[in-house]
Amino acid sequence: MSIKAYQQTARRTENPREIEYRLFAQVTAALVEAQKTGKSDLHKLMDALDWNRRVWSALSLDCANPDNGLPAQLRASIISLSIFVSKHTSEIMREDEDIQDLIDINRLIMQGLNGE
Known part of the structure; x- marks a missing residue:
């Protein structure tokens, strides 16, 4: 199945x-x-942080x-959470802040989306 066909099928079967x-x-x-991996793979860390910030x-x-x-x-x-995510992401990038807060926030949002 081509990626385009998969995407069309996914759009028809998934709700927002x-x-x-x-x-x-x-x-x-x-x-x-x-x-x-932490800062030992800085590229992976920065990519994940950037992606998360763009989502928010x-x-x-x-x-x-x-x-x-x-x-x-x-x-x-x-909107308030988005502002926090952006600021905390900057702190992680500049300093040695923990990424766990961002993971926890995302998981809470996932629980809400899942109806838990």
Whole structure:
């Protein structure tokens, strides 16, 4: 099966929550792998941190859109989390901060998306 056919099938069978869950699962797995190697594989760490920050930035931008259908309080919370993720990511990149907080946040979001 070609990648294009797979993507079309996935779009037809996954709802938006499932797509978001899958994205968070993938980026969180990358963060976990980067945590294992730490700064010994700086490229892997920076790639995972950048990917996570881009995911959160996209969520923030989406939540800032007045046409977003989520409740205002939930949108504000997501934007606040995005700001924290961005700041904490910068601290990890500059200093020796722990990546675990980002992993924990993503896992909590995954639980919410999964209805847990």
